[in-house]
Amino acid sequence: MIPVHAAVTQATLVNYSLVAIYSSMFIYALAFIFFTYDLAWRVSEARQLAAAPAVEVVAAKRAGQLTTKTALLDRPGPVPPGFEVAAATKVKRSLSARLGMVFTVMAWLLHVGGTVFRGLAAGRVPWANMFEFTLTATAIIIGVFLVIQFWQDLQFLGAYVTGFVLVFLGVATINFYVDVIPLPPALQSYWLVIHVFVASLGTGFYGLGAGLSVVQLIQARREARGLGPVRAVPTAEKLEALAYRLIVVGFVFWTFTLIAGSIWAEHAWGRYWGWDTKEVWTFIVWVIFAGYIHARATRGWRGSRSATLAIIGFSAVLFNFTIVNLYFHGLHSYSGL
Amino acid sequence: MASRPSSDQSTDPKRPSDHFDSPELAEITNPRLGVVGTLRFFWRQLTSMRTALFLLLLVAFAAVPGSLVPQQTSDPNGVIQYKAANPGWSKVLDFFGVFNTYSSIWFSAIYILLFISLIGCIIPRTMHHIAALRTPPPKTPARLDRLPGYLRTVDAPVSDEDVADGVGAARDLLRASGYRVRVFDNDSASAERGYLRETGNLIFHIALVGILVAVGLGGGFIWTGQKVIPVGQSFANTLSDYDSISPGRWFSPDSLEPYKLTLTKFTPVYERHNLNAIGEAIDYTAYLRASVPGQKATNVTIKVNSPLRIGDTDVYLLSNGVAPVVTVRNPKGKVVYTQPIPFLPQDADLTSEGVIKIPDGLSKQVGMIGLFYPTECSPAVCGAAPRSVDPQLINPVLTLQVYTGDLGLNSGKPVNAYSLDTDKLTQISGFGTKTPGITLRPGQTAKLPNGLGTVELNRVIRYVGLDIHHDPTQLWVLSFAVLVFLGLITGLFIPRRRVWIKAVRRGGKVHYEYAGLARGEDPRLDDAVAEIARKHSQLLGLNMKP
Numbered sequence: 001m002i003p004v005h006a007a008v009t010q011a012t013l014v015n016y017s018l019v020a021i022y023s024s025m026f027i028y029a030l031a032f033i034f035f036t037y038d039l040a041w042r043v044s045e046a047r048q049l050a051a052a053p054a055v056e057v058v059a060a061k062r063a064g065q066l067t068t069k070t071a072l073l074d075r076p077g078p079v080p081p082g083f084e085v086a087a088a089t090k091v092k093r094s095l096s097a098r099l100g101m102v103f104t105v106m107a108w109l110l111h112v113g114g115t116v117f118r119g120l121a122a123g124r125v126p127w128a129n130m131f132e133f134t135l136t137a138t139a140i141i142i143g144v145f146l147v148i149q150f151w152q153d154l155q156f157l158g159a160y161v162t163g164f165v166l167v168f169l170g171v172a173t174i175n176f177y178v179d180v181i182p183l184p185p186a187l188q189s190y191w192l193v194i195h196v197f198v199a200s201l202g203t204g205f206y207g208l209g210a211g212l213s214v215v216q217l218i219q220a221r222r223e224a225r226g227l228g229p230v231r232a233v234p235t236a237e238k239l240e241a242l243a244y245r246l247i248v249v250g251f252v253f254w255t256f257t258l259i260a261g262s263i264w265a266e267h268a269w270g271r272y273w274g275w276d277t278k279e280v281w282t283f284i285v286w287v288i289f290a291g292y293i294h295a296r297a298t299r300g301w302r303g304s305r306s307a308t309l310a311i312i313g314f315s316a317v318l319f320n321f322t323i324v325n326l327y328f329h330g331l332h333s334y335s336g337l
Numbered sequence: 338m339a340s341r342p343s344s345d346q347s348t349d350p351k352r353p354s355d356h357f358d359s360p361e362l363a364e365i366t367n368p369r370l371g372v373v374g375t376l377r378f379f380w381r382q383l384t385s386m387r388t389a390l391f392l393l394l395l396v397a398f399a400a401v402p403g404s405l406v407p408q409q410t411s412d413p414n415g416v417i418q419y420k421a422a423n424p425g426w427s428k429v430l431d432f433f434g435v436f437n438t439y440s441s442i443w444f445s446a447i448y449i450l451l452f453i454s455l456i457g458c459i460i461p462r463t464m465h466h467i468a469a470l471r472t473p474p475p476k477t478p479a480r481l482d483r484l485p486g487y488l489r490t491v492d493a494p495v496s497d498e499d500v501a502d503g504v505g506a507a508r509d510l511l512r513a514s515g516y517r518v519r520v521f522d523n524d525s526a527s528a529e530r531g532y533l534r535e536t537g538n539l540i541f542h543i544a545l546v547g548i549l550v551a552v553g554l555g556g557g558f559i560w561t562g563q564k565v566i567p568v569g570q571s572f573a574n575t576l577s578d579y580d581s582i583s584p585g586r587w588f589s590p591d592s593l594e595p596y597k598l599t600l601t602k603f604t605p606v607y608e609r610h611n612l613n614a615i616g617e618a619i620d621y622t623a624y625l626r627a628s629v630p631g632q633k634a635t636n637v638t639i640k641v642n643s644p645l646r647i648g649d650t651d652v653y654l655l656s657n658g659v660a661p662v663v664t665v666r667n668p669k670g671k672v673v674y675t676q677p678i679p680f681l682p683q684d685a686d687l688t689s690e691g692v693i694k695i696p697d698g699l700s701k702q703v704g705m706i707g708l709f710y711p712t713e714c715s716p717a718v719c720g721a722a723p724r725s726v727d728p729q730l731i732n733p734v735l736t737l738q739v740y741t742g743d744l745g746l747n748s749g750k751p752v753n754a755y756s757l758d759t760d761k762l763t764q765i766s767g768f769g770t771k772t773p774g775i776t777l778r779p780g781q782t783a784k785l786p787n788g789l790g791t792v793e794l795n796r797v798i799r800y801v802g803l804d805i806h807h808d809p810t811q812l813w814v815l816s817f818a819v820l821v822f823l824g825l826i827t828g829l830f831i832p833r834r835r836v837w838i839k840a841v842r843r844g845g846k847v848h849y850e851y852a853g854l855a856r857g858e859d860p861r862l863d864d865a866v867a868e869i870a871r872k873h874s875q876l877l878g879l880n881m882k883p
């Protein structure tokens with residue numbers, strides 16, 4: 001007997017999910033446009049500032065605190081290595097950046113809604129195949145981006161983040177789409193819930209860290225050319241400190257992913273490590289980011305060099321997710337028991 | 338970056354000389370190094386941050402080729418296919434051991450160098466850290482106003498006694514906040530916290546070595562065996578009962594703990610409702626009766642994600658399939674062969690292939706290659722070539738091609754039960770001969786060609802393929818992995834910092850100064866100093882100087 005009503009509900013939920021995702025893509029596109037416009041504004045702002053004769057001291061007084069804090073550049077005396085200034089340089093916000101944020105939040109709510117509907121339709125967590133994993137991972141990237149705003153103004157990354165997510169949602173809905181099908185036995189495990197979710201979290205943090213590193217490289221080049229610090233975007237040094245903090249969180253999640261994946265592999269395949277293609281790439285990513293962390297502690301490797309490593313590391317994450325999933329054969333492709 | 342304020346380094350974590358935090362030394366060039374000097378030079382190079390970084394990146398890079406080319410250990414069939422498709426190129430790859438990348442000499446050389454570097458790095462750091470744990474915080478710097486987070490109170494008229502009290506209050510406050518405190522000359526408190534950061538970092542690195550050692554040394558104790566069991570049959574954990582076994586170096590057959598497993602039932606579940614996935618496997622459950630000597634037999638189940646742990650082994654359900662039960666009789670009707678034959682699945686709809694070998698009892702040795710279709714698609718729908726369209730036994734059909742000749746079973750060489758070497762055999766029925774192949778449905782009997790006898794398909798049962806592993810390293814590796822994780826979190830997120838509170842007397846008045854110093858990443862240092870300054874000044878009833 002086929003439970004007809006169940007089939008109908010599933011189809012309906014799948015449709016809700018897709019409608020929500022398509023709508024979110026439309027709004028992300030609007031956000032992307034505003035963020036790009038804001039970037040253009042920042043660059044022209046930077047030009048004006050670079051033309052200004054002197055760099056003024058930025059003193060940001062924090063309410064409730066007894067002290068006046070000065071921005072990194074203006075700190076009197078030497079700054080000990082490894083020391084980072086907590087206070088953010090206050091950056092003027094443009095209207096377009098604020099609109100970008102508003103649209104991003106709206107799109108994200110739809111995005112999360114669409115992902116949840118997909119999970120409801122399937123009757124399980126919505127990250128069991130590439131299509132679903134892309135929905136969830138991109139929702140997490142935006143979620144991390146939004147949550148971090150409470151602590152640190154990262155609006156200048158808006159164009160990067162929304163553009164990135166838009167591309168991946170597009171590829172997911174067009175190229176990765178699969179109908180809701182039941183999980184093969186190897187995937188039926190609570191480790192699916194934990195392992196894959198934490199992997200997406202790690203991906204989110206790595207992605208933002210890599211984005212910051214890209215901006216850092218651009219800033220560093222500007223600064224090296226003597227164009228002066230650009231106030232509309234944090235200094236290269238500050239960007240590096242931010243990227244580092246995000247990436248070490250990503251690294252912790254990634255380490256957990258690796259361990260949890262090994263435990264799961266032992267349950268499902270009878271060995272915890274077998275140098276399966278997917279395992280190899282997860283390991284490669286882990287080692288690259290361990291290298292990044294080391295580079296940050298090695299004299300001569302701070303700055304642009306370690307930023308480049310972060311970007312290479314995140315490229316390996318993307319490679320692992322796209323090329324390895326699609327073209328390499330291994331146990332992770334679930335070609336049958 | 339500017340040079341750091343000079344301070345006692347004795348409680349600082351020890352770092353390689355090219356670490357970002359280490360004082361920049363002028364390159365010492367000694368023209369006469371000597372043997373010891375040269376060795377020391379190389380050792381210092383090997384244990385530097387730069388070498389560690391280089392080797393890490395090299396490991397990442399060296400791991401890539403093995404992911405692009407199938408590996409002997411994880412995908413032996415892939416290797417065979419790859420070599421067939423790229424014969425010339427494969428020779429080059431073979432030469433460099435790329436089909437066995439992760440046990441190749443060059444890959445091993447890289448990670449062994451990395452771990453030598455690692456050990457050379459952590460031993461001195463550990464010694465130093467143990468000493469640092471017993472070293473009180475260093476002297477308060479002469480001037481605090483050039484240090485991070487610097488704050489001060491307003492000047493206040495106070496007596497010597499008040500100063501002593503103020504410093505005492507500073508000590509208590511810092512202690513309560515988790516700092517290790519030392520008071521100097523009764524006018525300053527020097528405090529340090531976060532020793533756990535270095536502890537965590539060391540545990541992280543040591544546990545990495547632990548994983549490597551556990552995997553390396555433990556490898557010899559691991560063995561894995563395979564066993565195919567049709568429903569109703571049993572498996573005893575003795576060497577002779579395994580279909581195949583790959584023993585580690587230290588494997589001894591006597592160490593096999595005697596237990597017995599009987600497969601009572603196997604239940605595959607296939608999707609029936611979801612139109613996008615009809616016939617897809619959604620669950621496999623093997624029901625077994627397990628008996629261990631001296632204990633009552635128990636009923637157990639094994640599923641794909643839940644192995645059975647029994648008698649120092651882990652038993653995994655890694656494959657399953659169909660096993661037609663076939664009976665062969667000689668022309669007089671005497672049974673010469675009757676048993677289930679596990680067939681190897683060829684696709685998701687369980688089209689399966691198997692081999693029947695009858696060395697004795699008939700006038701000639703007979704071999705048969707069988708193809709089994711659980712649900713044969715009718716030729717009207719699918720065309721002449723038979724194929725299965727569902728893994729369940731809805732319309733089961735067995736086809737057989739018959740051969741006679743030397744089966745090669747008497748040569749003493751091991752023979753693969755799943756393949757028939759047809760080189761020395763003559764095909765007497767089936768595709769390519771004048772006699773049509775045999776087609777059987779359950780319960781049907783057919784005559785073998787040339788009056789050899791008859792063959793009957795009694796019924797079709799299921800079998801499971803079990804992998805039986807013994808891996809005593811698993812728990813060690815897991816424990817070290819957990820330590821890696823805990824060490825990592827501790828080493829990354831516990832801030833290591835120094836804080837000073839100092840009473841400064843000037844002309845009968847006194848004010849308190851506060852400052853800190855981070856050892857490693859510490860984004861919250863300023864806030865932490867400000868918080869301590871706020872609490873301390875409030876305790877003393879002093880205002881902060883704006």
Ligand code: HEM
Pocket residue numbers: 290293294297352353356384385386389393451452454455456458459537538539541542545824825826827828829857
């Ligand atoms: C197996 C290879 C290695 C891996 C995967 C690795 C990974 C890491 C990671 C993830 C961290 C940051 C975590 C923490 O602080 O607890 C770290 C820090 C560190 N590692 Fe390694 N490491 C390796 C080898 C080495 C070697 C060979 C050395 C010595 C030359 C070394 C020296 C250090 C030092 C000094 C730090 C502290 C960095 C800082 O001050 O922030 N590591 N390592």
